[in-house]
Amino acid sequence: MVLPPRRLPRDDARMAVSEVPAVVIGGGVAGLAAAWELGARGVSATVLERAPRLGGLVESERTPEGALLEHGADGLLADKVGGFEVLAALGLDEAIVRGGRAPKRAFVTDGDALVEMPGGLFAFERRAMWTMMTSPLLSVGTKLGLLVEPLRGRPPADDETVSSFFSRRMGDEVARKLVAPMVQGVFGAAATDVGVRSVFPKLAAMERQYGSLGIALLIAKRAPRGHGLVTLGGGMESLPRALAEGGRARGARIETGKDVARLGQQGSMVRVELTDGSVLHTSRVILATGVSRAAELVAPLVPAAADVLGAIRASDAEVVSFVVPRAAIDHPLDGSGVVVAEDPARPRRTLACTFASEKWHGRAPEGTVVLRSVLRGAPELEIDELIAAAREELRVLIGLRAADGTTRVRRRRGALPVYAVAHQERVLRLNGALADDPRISVCGNYLRGVGVPDSVATGLEAARRAAPPA
Numbered sequence: 001m002v003l004p005p006r007r008l009p010r011d012d013a014r015m016a017v018s019e020v021p022a023v024v025i026g027g028g029v030a031g032l033a034a035a036w037e038l039g040a041r042g043v044s045a046t047v048l049e050r051a052p053r054l055g056g057l058v059e060s061e062r063t064p065e066g067a068l069l070e071h072g073a074d075g076l077l078a079d080k081v082g083g084f085e086v087l088a089a090l091g092l093d094e095a096i097v098r099g100g101r102a103p104k105r106a107f108v109t110d111g112d113a114l115v116e117m118p119g120g121l122f123a124f125e126r127r128a129m130w131t132m133m134t135s136p137l138l139s140v141g142t143k144l145g146l147l148v149e150p151l152r153g154r155p156p157a158d159d160e161t162v163s164s165f166f167s168r169r170m171g172d173e174v175a176r177k178l179v180a181p182m183v184q185g186v187f188g189a190a191a192t193d194v195g196v197r198s199v200f201p202k203l204a205a206m207e208r209q210y211g212s213l214g215i216a217l218l219i220a221k222r223a224p225r226g227h228g229l230v231t232l233g234g235g236m237e238s239l240p241r242a243l244a245e246g247g248r249a250r251g252a253r254i255e256t257g258k259d260v261a262r263l264g265q266q267g268s269m270v271r272v273e274l275t276d277g278s279v280l281h282t283s284r285v286i287l288a289t290g291v292s293r294a295a296e297l298v299a300p301l302v303p304a305a306a307d308v309l310g311a312i313r314a315s316d317a318e319v320v321s322f323v324v325p326r327a328a329i330d331h332p333l334d335g336s337g338v339v340v341a342e343d344p345a346r347p348r349r350t351l352a353c354t355f356a357s358e359k360w361h362g363r364a365p366e367g368t369v370v371l372r373s374v375l376r377g378a379p380e381l382e383i384d385e386l387i388a389a390a391r392e393e394l395r396v397l398i399g400l401r402a403a404d405g406t407t408r409v410r411r412r413r414g415a416l417p418v419y420a421v422a423h424q425e426r427v428l429r430l431n432g433a434l435a436d437d438p439r440i441s442v443c444g445n446y447l448r449g450v451g452v453p454d455s456v457a458t459g460l461e462a463a464r465r466a467a468p469p470a
């Protein structure tokens with residue numbers, strides 16, 4: 001049975017104070033997954049989401065012309081923990097969409113040209129060595145170097161940057177032309193800033209086990225190509241919607257427009273103060289905000305955890321979507337999209353552009369195309385300047401000529417945490433600090449990985465910590 005929150009006598013004339021079993025701060029996929037799992041454990045959570053909508057960085061929109069836009073995540077690697085199993089439990093299996101009309105390949109820029117990205121490297125597929133050996137992007141010298149890759153030295157004892165890992169094993173050209181644009185496009189951070197053991201744990205482990213990536217890739221089990229990368233027919237936002245619905249059915253109270261200002265002590269309980277003046281007292285708090293807000297909120301209760309969280313940087317992203325007539329683009333759009341390589345001669349703001357209507361079925365009405373560009377954070381630009389910059393870069397790269405059509409912008413501040421070298425040690429330190437205060441748990445995209453399934457998995461884990469089996 002779900003009991004309504006117990007109203008306590010007002011502790012001061014202005015504040016409405018309630019006592020609740022658990023508070024989840026943040027209604028993105030991580031927080032909603034936490035509330036859903038708490039419900040399964042017989043704990044009715046109160047979810048407080050600052051924004052007027054749930055879903056956080058997962059946001060879909062159906063436009064008046066019938067296109068489906070994704071303003072955040074546009075797909076998920078569902079064969080991870082927090083993927084297929086959760087989708088099935090929520091009844092979303094029917095909504096799963098695998099692929100679209102474009103072949104499963106991506107492009108990378110080489111100057112102003114788009115060149116096919118050698119496939120399979122990041123998905124640990126056997127074909128990876130072959131696709132690199134035959135790619136026009138790589139020089140003969142680099143290809144000869146790939147042949148002797150097994151002879152290169154042993155890995156360092158400690159974590160290193162993704163850039164140094166690939167330079168060391170496969171040569172500087174692979175690191176610069178293939179890896180750097182992919183990492184920047186997907187993780188919103190430079191390959192010289194992120195740690196290989198967090199971002200590509202499997203590749204780092206392969207090197208440690210086999211002493212060679214080439215050998216490991218050759219003997220690796222054949223991965224079904226693109227098997228795990230899926231989206232949802234009604235848009236990715238179907239996931240947070242289903243989590244919220246499932247959570248409510250299990251007793252959660254989920255509220256939007258509720259901004260948590262600060263946490264504090266209330267005897268043995270935690271005091272949760274909202275900006276609207278209301279106060280909740282609870283014995284379990286799950287912080288499911290972005291990393292920097294989590295650092296601020298946890299500071300009065302567990303300062304050591306705040307120190308660790310405060311040291312994790314998060315990058316900004318500008319997301320610009322276009323719905324345009326197919327006839328207004330010269331490029332055949334025969335791939336899922338393009339990641340942009342850094343080129344000092346052509347400084348660009350765009351990090352990646354997804355050809356969304358080609359990558360996934362059911363995204364755009366016949367004769368139209370949905371493009372979704374992600375640009376590096378540019379707070380100095382007004383929205384119309386941002387759109388103009390995105391449009392101009394797409395004109396050069398794919399021959400986009402249309403100046404009209406639906407355009408949408410989302411400015412994501414502090415959206416993607418940077419998994420710096422030795423990030424895993426940081427997470428261990430965080431867990432160590434929180435071990436002293438079982439009332440507080442954290443979840444979100446800064447713990448296991450930036451993707452949706454990883455974020456969902458941290459929500460489930462946080463709920464298990466907050467409500468262990470009796």
Ligand SMILES: Cc1cc2nc3c(=O)[nH]c(=O)nc-3n(C[C@H](O)[C@H](O)[C@H](O)COP(=O)(O)OP(=O)(O)OC[C@H]3O[C@@H](n4cnc5c(N)ncnc54)[C@H](O)[C@@H]3O)c2cc1C
Nearest residue numbers: 026028029030050056057073074075260289444445451452
């Ligand atoms: C442009 C872009 C593209 C992406 N593409 C993909 C993709 O294709 N596939 C994929 O798997 N992942 C993708 N991601 C990453 C993924 O979407 C996110 O990492 C994930 O959704 C994070 O979920 P979360 O619940 O941890 O955090 P968030 O979604 O950030 O949710 C945190 C919530 O907390 C709320 N909040 C913050 N402070 C307070 C407060 N004081 N009080 C109350 N509420 C508060 C926020 O409003 C927000 O709703 C992408 C991200 C971006 C930005």
